[in-house]
Amino acid sequence: MTTSHILLHRLLRANLSPWRIAGFIVSNLLGLAIICAGVQIYADLRGLLHSEGNVIDTGYLVLNKRVTASTMLGDSRSDFTADEIADLKAQPWVRGVGRFSASGYEVRAGIEQGGRGMSTMLFFESVPDSFVDVSAADWHYEPGQREVPIIIAKDYLTLYNFGFATSAGLPRVSEQVMSGLPISLRLSGNDGRQMQLTGRIVGYSDRLNTVLVPESFMNWSNEMLAPGASGQPTRLIVDVSSPGDVAIAPYLEAHGMEAAGDQSGSTANYLLKIGAGVVIGIGVVITLLSVFILMLSMSLLLEKNRPTIHSLLQLGYGFGEVSAPYRLVVIIATAISLICAIGAVALLRHAYRPALEALDTPGASIWWSVGAAVIVSVISLGINLWSVRRRIYAAWR
Amino acid sequence: MTSVIINSHIGSITLEAMLPVVFSAEPPAESGVWLCKVCFERGRFYRIEAASGAGKSSLCSYIYGTRTDYSGRLLIGDTDAAVIKPEQWQQLRRMHLAYVPQELGLFGSLTAFENIELKNRLTGYAERRQIEHWLERLGIADRADWPADRLSVGQRQRVALIRALCQPFDFLLLDEPVSHLDSVNNRLAAEMIATEARRQGAAIISTSVGNPLVLEDAKILRL
Numbered sequence: 100m101t102t103s104h105i106l107l108h109r110l111l112r113a114n115l116s117p118w119r120i121a122g123f124i125v126s127n128l129l130g131l132a133i134i135c136a137g138v139q140i141y142a143d144l145r146g147l148l149h150s151e152g153n154v155i156d157t158g159y160l161v162l163n164k165r166v167t168a169s170t171m172l173g174d175s176r177s178d179f180t181a182d183e184i185a186d187l188k189a190q191p192w193v194r195g196v197g198r199f200s201a202s203g204y205e206v207r208a209g210i211e212q213g214g215r216g217m218s219t220m221l222f223f224e225s226v227p228d229s230f231v232d233v234s235a236a237d238w239h240y241e242p243g244q245r246e247v248p249i250i251i252a253k254d255y256l257t258l259y260n261f262g263f264a265t266s267a268g269l270p271r272v273s274e275q276v277m278s279g280l281p282i283s284l285r286l287s288g289n290d291g292r293q294m295q296l297t298g299r300i301v302g303y304s305d306r307l308n309t310v311l312v313p314e315s316f317m318n319w320s321n322e323m324l325a326p327g328a329s330g331q332p333t334r335l336i337v338d339v340s341s342p343g344d345v346a347i348a349p350y351l352e353a354h355g356m357e358a359a360g361d362q363s364g365s366t367a368n369y370l371l372k373i374g375a376g377v378v379i380g381i382g383v384v385i386t387l388l389s390v391f392i393l394m395l396s397m398s399l400l401l402e403k404n405r406p407t408i409h410s411l412l413q414l415g416y417g418f419g420e421v422s423a424p425y426r427l428v429v430i431i432a433t434a435i436s437l438i439c440a441i442g443a444v445a446l447l448r449h450a451y452r453p454a455l456e457a458l459d460t461p462g463a464s465i466w467w468s469v470g471a472a473v474i475v476s477v478i479s480l481g482i483n484l485w486s487v488r489r490r491i492y493a494a495w496r
Numbered sequence: 497m498t499s500v501i502i503n504s505h506i507g508s509i510t511l512e513a514m515l516p517v518v519f520s521a522e523p524p525a526e527s528g529v530w531l532c533k534v535c536f537e538r539g540r541f542y543r544i545e546a547a548s549g550a551g552k553s554s555l556c557s558y559i560y561g562t563r564t565d566y567s568g569r570l571l572i573g574d575t576d577a578a579v580i581k582p583e584q585w586q587q588l589r590r591m592h593l594a595y596v597p598q599e600l601g602l603f604g605s606l607t608a609f610e611n612i613e614l615k616n617r618l619t620g621y622a623e624r625r626q627i628e629h630w631l632e633r634l635g636i637a638d639r640a641d642w643p644a645d646r647l648s649v650g651q652r653q654r655v656a657l658i659r660a661l662c663q664p665f666d667f668l669l670l671d672e673p674v675s676h677l678d679s680v681n682n683r684l685a686a687e688m689i690a691t692e693a694r695r696q697g698a699a700i701i702s703t704s705v706g707n708p709l710v711l712e713d714a715k716i717l718r719l
Binding site: 412 | 560562563564582583586595601603606610614615618619663
């Protein structure tokens, strides 16, 4: 630094109050840290909610018409019309709609093991493959194939094992054992046509609460056994872009629809969003206040030093040279609070890391909060540098 | 526009029917400057005589770009002062216009020498020996290391004059530069300034309410 720079800085730094700058650093640090913590915790926990296979949490809703007295009497429709499906597709929270197709024939399924057999009436449904959450290698069907892959809801096996098997004195079966059992299927059409096939359970779904067969089998078997059956679905599966969207429940209510399954995940997701929103909001308010603290401190300083600034500009010093010491103060103060805020969030994350590990979720990258802090700091820096520049120009005349 | 101003000399400063806004209700009847066409030429010396409150500090501020509360036109070279941007004024102040305002604008916390150096480091114009010689000449060499706020008004006027010489200029504006100097120091200061102005081929515009800088060959204008 040359002598004249030292002189310049000595003149322009007069009246600089370290306490006011420290006040900015502390409040800005607090605001930034709260924003970062909100962003980071949200990013970490979002992964947790989304990693579960639940219908709601992954953003899928299974819809049906509410069963009322009039639908029971057949006065109003229990299936979805093309218009209703189109309207649903047009909703902003809907990413895609899949139709459930139901079998239009009678299904009787039987299992035989060690001489003991049992059989039951059954039904089949199918949805487009993109909505199926089980990735089984055998999940495909060629028309005419003898063996039909089946996916059942995980809950059904649980119901059998802990409800039915216990009371009926039957052995419990694991998923593997169940998958190994051949199921004999007898399909009977309306016109008396029959078909004998073998079914095999290839997967268990968290998402779809039904007995699922591949869509290709459904189309083929309906064509063979129930030609001309109604094409309109009675259940829909909806890919929802933002689970927990407040617009969903009123829409379903207004159109007489019901969502199946447990929606607590959706509520948790919604609450997480609200919680993170509130925390980030508080952080933003504190940060804004801190920006104003620095702006006011710098304004006060520049106002006190206005005669000095004016005289230096009268001597011919450039605006850049005269504003340099003030810009330096703003940059250093912002950088200190940014670095401290990132450090604070890293510490916080280190503290709750074991909890994340206990929940068996990897968590999100720390760059989420670092990015947020850097963006907020750049904005705060920009505002303050602009404010300094304005004041310097004001002292020119 | 400014490239012309910045790279070459400013040959003239022209006032065309200028009048401070505060005088617009009652324009001065016999002014040789206000509402007249006046052309200050590079290389010539001017003395502007005025009674208090006639607007001599205003005139200096207008020419130096600090104030704009006037009607009429002011030309710096061929350029209307109204269109010169702040950054361009800063260049003019480093390269073409030197100014000793009435309030001097010294920094009280800096020493006399530091005040001069603050300007000279900006322009890199005068050698340290030269500055010491000027201080010697005006009899304030022994005050060089004193803080400016401990100097008398006369001493501060001499520091400000030396500071104004630490740059290249086409026009040197002096607003009552020697009001607190005795006749001996007045003559010494005048000689020093005139020598430097002649060496640069520059003009001097000096105002006074009673104790003028004794410049020979100065054209006298009544404000």
